[in-house]
Amino acid sequence: MSPRRSVADARRTRTAILRRGLDLASIEGLEGLTIGRLATDLSMSKSGVLGHFGTKETLQLAVVDEAVALFVREVVRRAAAAGAEPGLPRLLVQCEAWVSYLERDLLPGGCFFTAVTSEFDDRESGPVRSAVAAKNAVWQRELRQQTELAIAAGQLPDDPDAEQVVFELTGQVLALNHAWRLYRDAAAPARTRRAMRRLLGLPAALDGQPELAPLPEPDDH
Amino acid sequence: MSPRRSVADARRTRTAILRRGLDLASIEGLEGLTIGRLATDLSMSKSGVLGHFGTKETLQLAVVDEAVALFVREVVRRAAAAGAEPGLPRLLVQCEAWVSYLERDLLPGGCFFTAVTSEFDDRESGPVRSAVAAKNAVWQRELRQQTELAIAAGQLPDDPDAEQVVFELTGQVLALNHAWRLYRDAAAPARTRRAMRRLLGLPAALDGQPELAPLPEPDDH
Numbered sequence: 001m002s003p004r005r006s007v008a009d010a011r012r013t014r015t016a017i018l019r020r021g022l023d024l025a026s027i028e029g030l031e032g033l034t035i036g037r038l039a040t041d042l043s044m045s046k047s048g049v050l051g052h053f054g055t056k057e058t059l060q061l062a063v064v065d066e067a068v069a070l071f072v073r074e075v076v077r078r079a080a081a082a083g084a085e086p087g088l089p090r091l092l093v094q095c096e097a098w099v100s101y102l103e104r105d106l107l108p109g110g111c112f113f114t115a116v117t118s119e120f121d122d123r124e125s126g127p128v129r130s131a132v133a134a135k136n137a138v139w140q141r142e143l144r145q146q147t148e149l150a151i152a153a154g155q156l157p158d159d160p161d162a163e164q165v166v167f168e169l170t171g172q173v174l175a176l177n178h179a180w181r182l183y184r185d186a187a188a189p190a191r192t193r194r195a196m197r198r199l200l201g202l203p204a205a206l207d208g209q210p211e212l213a214p215l216p217e218p219d220d221h
Numbered sequence: 222m223s224p225r226r227s228v229a230d231a232r233r234t235r236t237a238i239l240r241r242g243l244d245l246a247s248i249e250g251l252e253g254l255t256i257g258r259l260a261t262d263l264s265m266s267k268s269g270v271l272g273h274f275g276t277k278e279t280l281q282l283a284v285v286d287e288a289v290a291l292f293v294r295e296v297v298r299r300a301a302a303a304g305a306e307p308g309l310p311r312l313l314v315q316c317e318a319w320v321s322y323l324e325r326d327l328l329p330g331g332c333f334f335t336a337v338t339s340e341f342d343d344r345e346s347g348p349v350r351s352a353v354a355a356k357n358a359v360w361q362r363e364l365r366q367q368t369e370l371a372i373a374a375g376q377l378p379d380d381p382d383a384e385q386v387v388f389e390l391t392g393q394v395l396a397l398n399h400a401w402r403l404y405r406d407a408a409a410p411a412r413t414r415r416a417m418r419r420l421l422g423l424p425a426a427l428d429g430q431p432e433l434a435p436l437p438e439p440d441d442h
Binding site: 029031032110114115117118119121132133136137163164167168170171172173174175176178179181182183187188191192194195 | 250252253331335336338339340342353354357358384385388389391392393394395396397399400402403404408409412413415416
């Protein structure tokens with residue numbers, strides 16, 4: 001086997017481990033993600049899996065990065081590709097991309113970050129908890145920035161407070177994940193869209209116009 | 222040891238196991254709740270713990286019941302004790318009791334139901350998942366009932382839909398749990414109260430009047 005071949009192979013194996021790891025972690029949580037379980041699922045040896053990551057914690061952190069990459073591709077980039085103006089228009093496509101990401105069931109266990117946040121939020125500290133909190137904060141900051149621009153442009157209802165708006169938008173996405181995963185409630189995405197529109201001072205969507213703002217088809221996945 | 226003494230002892234031990242189990246499950250989840258861990262924490266033998274519950278699943282279900290009992294005592298009964306009229310007044314005290322329950326940090330790991338829902342919502346089925354979903358549904362029904370009465374009495378803003386109102390109220394409590402546990406955000410309870418008041422068509426609370434509706438001091442705990 002040429003060295004080039006073996007580097008490419010190693011990369012492919014690493015990718016396969018991380019994809020399977022992310023699927024598993026979305027269901028079982030990051031603590032349930034054991035080297036042994038992954039090895040069995042991928043018909044590899046434990047030492048084969050371990051060779052790529054060294055420790056369980058390194059593996060967990062790599063899976064967090066993989067989840068962030070998925071979120072960036074499916075939410076952040078899809079929203080950016082819509083080319084909406086900064087402020088309310090961009091905030092609307094961000095919200096739609098976020099709802100659509102959950103609605104499309106991209107991971108077997110629903111939102112990775114909700115699952116993992118609930119798992120790690122009570123740990124006093126640690127690199128996994130810090131990574132999850134930091135990645136979460138990046139998206140919250142992104143939403144707050146557009147909300148602040150919308151407020152500055154007078155696009156939101158009276159007495160708006162950007163922190164409060166983002167807090168409430170986040171709550172509606174958490175309610176969606178909750179109702180969607182626990183009760184398989186098919187009405188949940190529409191409820192979240194309706195709550196978000198009201199929160200942002202827009203009239204309830206008309207029949208046949210359920211989305212917050214149209215999203216272009218992504219070109220790379 | 223007299224038989225009466227031994228029955229009382231057994232009950233005390235069972236209570237101690239369940240209390241410790243509920244604390245642990247709120248942090249680690251129900252899967253993390255092992256007979257071995259409980260035995261170590263309580264300086265008991267594994268067979269001593271096992272003798273009270275038989276299987277891990279029976280223990281998990283007993284801990285779910287313990288969590289329900291806490292929620293009933295601290296939320297449902299506190300709200301009922303306020304003696305508010307059915308409809309909006311009662312819905313307001315229910316909301317306040319719910320927020321206050323999280324704010325008072327009664328369990329070391331925050332809301333047991335949020336932690337456990339996130340852990341079990343992707344399981345296809347099983348008695349623990351069913352128990353969690355059913356208990357959750359009881360509280361949602363309670364809130365919906367008061368919301369429907371409030372709508373019938375014309376106490377809510379225009380175009381209200383009881384399911385939608387309860388969905389959004391739940392989202393604000395999930396946002397509270399999220400911000401409170403992950404970021405230790407001290408502003409989160411006030412944000413949730415503000416969101417709830419707005420949702421129910423009430424003006425934002427004045428300074429020094431932060432609660433949704435006053436709650437009497439509970440008389441039995």
